[in-house]
Amino acid sequence: MTQEFQPTPDTRPRILIVDDEIVNIEVLRVMLERYEDYRVFHTSSVFDALPLARRLFPDVILLDVMMPQKSGFMMIEEIRRSESKLARVPVIVMTAASEEEIRLRALNLGANDFLEKPFHIAELRARIRNNLRIKHFEDELERQNQQLEQRVLARTAELTRSRVEIIRRLGKAAEFRDDETGQHVARVGAACAIIAGRLGLPAERIELIFHASPMHDIGKIAIPDSILLKKGRLTPEEFEVMKRHTVYGADLFRPLGHLNWDFLRHQPTRADSFDGHDQPILQVACSIALNHHERWDGKGYPHGLAGEEIPLEGRITAVADVFDALMSDRPYKKAFSLERSLEIIKEGSGTQFDAEVVECFFASLEDISRARRFFADTTVSEKTPAP
Ligand SMILES: [Fe+2]
Ligand SMILES: [Fe+2]
Incomplete structure (x- = not known):
């Protein structure tokens, strides 16, 4: 009997890179794939970025905010407004150290962290790891909340059932009179x-x-x-x-x-x-x-x-x-x-x-x-x- 092929789900953290500079994407991708066990996705188009994020539900987004066409700031806003779990994804904004104003604006819109250009491998790895850890705790908290909610719903349904049952029996008791x-x-x-x-x-x-x-x-x-x-x-x-x-x-x-x-x-x-x-x-x-x-x-x-x-x-x-x-x-x-x-x-x-x-x-x-x-x-x- 042939056994059906069951692919094992890939549980490696997913990193989405959004940058209009192909060179930057390549550098980051190589660094991440060489030193860490991540699945790396990327796009150089800010228009494709949000649909891609909605499809992937990445664990961390590395985002260049200064892009032509549409700014990365808008993407941060849209991510934070999202009604799905995408709203909680950590966004690391890639900027130069001198770009104080940009940093402040990104932070106010809901960016979680910054990565300085040019990239340093140690800093990149540390920042991603920290943000993944926070994301992991948040996911765990969310999972526990959902479980709790389900348990409360089940208990409430059970209580309603027993309440209705008691009331019906009360009615039965009255019938005997x-x-x-x-x-x-x-x-x-x-x-x-x-x-x-x-x-x-x-x-x-x-x-x-x-x-x-x-x-x-x-x-x-x-x-x-x-x-x-x-x-x-x-x-x-x-x-x-x-x-x-x-x-x-x-x-x-x-x-x-x-x-x-x-x-x-x-x-x-x-x-x-x-x-x-x-x-x-x-x-x-x-x-x-x-x-x-x-x-x-x-x-x-x-x-x-x-x-x-x-x-x-x-x-x-x-x-x-x-x-x-x-x-x-x-x-x-x-x-x-x-x-x-x-x-x-x-x-x-x-x-x-x-x-x-x-x-x-x-x-x-x-x-x-x-x-x-x-x-x-x-x-x-x-x-x-x-x-
Ligand atoms: Fe009556
Ligand atoms: Fe009656």
Whole structure:
């Protein structure tokens, strides 16, 4: 069996010489190739120099700044402005000792070092070696930063995954308290995401709504069984208690603040240690739990917000939740037909619901129906934990 030829990558430092004097290039090339193990590239055209540098990513550039056509100063500027790793390449400017002004200008533009003409081999080797060492450390630092960044990204993704998972399980826990069949919240989540997509919301926000909306009734875990599980209609007093599930739910998702160990030393925690939400998913879950029973006409609860005062997530969940509730059997009612349920939603447009959200709901009916079939109800026994 023949083995495929794999060339070993040439890791020798790459030096790019830019000088309009061919003689200078030759002298430098011979010196560098004879005394050091470098790969030497060169050009006498300042116009070719930058494209060549972009292609090669040299480790050091030896640059003559006084060239016809276009000055080497411009090249320094363009290198330093570059958005690639080229911006960090050391530039050694070749000048005569007397050219003070040129040196200062080159330095201000970002040149790293100078090499005096005529060239001395010892100085040339020392300066290149020093600049290569600095470049090596910078490259290493950059590599470590990138690794660190990747690790942070991976950790953040992992944290988000576990956070979403915990929130979903919290929702599951609430389902066990309720008499609703398990899939209601999943269907609401899917319908909300579909409507949000139709409204043209960005993908990130759709995902947040998808994960957060199934938690809309999480506050029901704080409602007494006698009310939550009551067969038949609630009395007005009981209904007032039931309405509190919105506020309880929002409270569950409010920030807890950092754990202050002073508390354990019997010193009360200070209110200002209570930091704001830095978790978008908790923020959206909080908003949905609080606002999913608000009405467009301001007759909803808990705060009687109206129109666009109600956060959009809440307006979307209101439609998705009511539709699914209408289509489902509940302790106090049988499921409505699809036609009747759609009629009720349509009747609520502009009064109970945001008309634009209702429009998007109707425009997405096919997708919502498909999601409803996917998350069809399981039987109650499947929900019951094994003895
Ligand atoms: Fe609710
Ligand atoms: Fe619900």
